[in-house]
Every structure is written in structure tokens, then in C-alpha cells.
Amino acid sequence: MRYQAVIFDLDGVLCTTDRFHFEAWKQTAKEVQAPFDETINQRLRGVSRMESLEIILEGSPLSLSPDEKRRLAEEKNDRYRALLSQLTPADMEDGVRETLRSLRIAGLKLAVGSSSKNAGFILHQLQAEGLFDAVCDGNQITRSKPDPEVFLRAAELLGIPAGLCLVVEDAPAGLEAAKAGGMDCAVIGDAALPFAPDYHLGKLEELPSLIL
Known part of the structure; x- marks a missing residue:
């Protein structure tokens, strides 16, 4: 087998909270008098909260201090976490859970590598903590994707060399991070990518047949 993890x-990839991010950032954009739509929201995928705020501020006429930016980011996160409380186990599709079980039965180690500082809360809401051998999120890293730190740290937590890990992503920054870390990458969806991934998936359920 080509991969160990x-x-x-x-x-x-494992669930979708885009609608919650959109609503939370929409309020932030309104406060700073910046436009906000789905095109701008797509640019925020896979990047950190503060980097997302800077993207929104590109359209704002205001000049904000670092303290004001931190306040806006914290208020956005408070709104987002309140919306996340609506998540239930049904927000992780049965096909996703079955895919994870198939990979684990085959002997692969599984981890989450996310820039979000809310990954643990999301997994709790989904009742999915027990499906993974390790979780690395925004609380354990200092550099966001496309820096490979989150994936390298996840591999370290698993005890598996980076070159034996496959990353599954949906965003350009994640693909770049995987490659920068020396890892193969499978990408789900139709996002515009800077280069071709090793695998392109229509849905996660296709993964086992490709790599096992």
C-alpha cells in the first residue's frame, strides 16, 4: 500500500460549515463598510481568521488599528461558534463515516489537519472525535496554509513520515501546503487550483478505491 496515513x-471535506462562516463574516463586512459575497467568501477557504479579515478589509474604506482588527476577528469567531452549535452528527454524511471506517480497517492511520481553531468543537458536535488517531488544528500551529506546518504536525502526531501521508483537501491553499510538506494530495470539488493534485475526487467516497 502506497500510504500509511x-x-x-x-x-x-468531512463536513461543511461554509454557511456559518458566510453569515459570520457578512456581519463583519457590514461593520467595516466592505462588500461581501460568495466570491469573496471563496477566497477565505483554508486561510486563517486574521488573514480572512485582511481580505475583507481590502474592500473597506476604514483604517483599523491592530487592536480593532483583533476585536473584529474575535467577534466574528463568537458569532461563528454560536452558529456551530447548530451542527449535529447528521452534518457528517454517512458516506464520509463509512469511508473513514474503510480506511481504518485497511490499516491506515487517520488525522485531521485544519487551520481552524474550532476543529475540536466541530468534531464534538459531529460526534466524530473517535474516528481519528490525531487532530492538529489552529491552536497547535503558528503558520496557516499554504504553509505545510499543520500537515507536518499531524504526521508527527501520527508518527508517520510525511512522504507516506496522503492529504485530502478542497482548497488551493491546502493543496499547496500538502505539496510544500512533501505529501501527495487528493482534492475534492471544483475549486480553481494552482496545479493538478495527485487525485481529483467528486466525493470523498471515491478515495478508498483509488488508494487501497
């Missing part, structure tokens, strides 16, 4: 991005 699979590292999954969380949002957009």
Missing part, C-alpha cells in the same frame, strides 16, 4: 482537512 491519511490527513483530512475538516471544512469542505
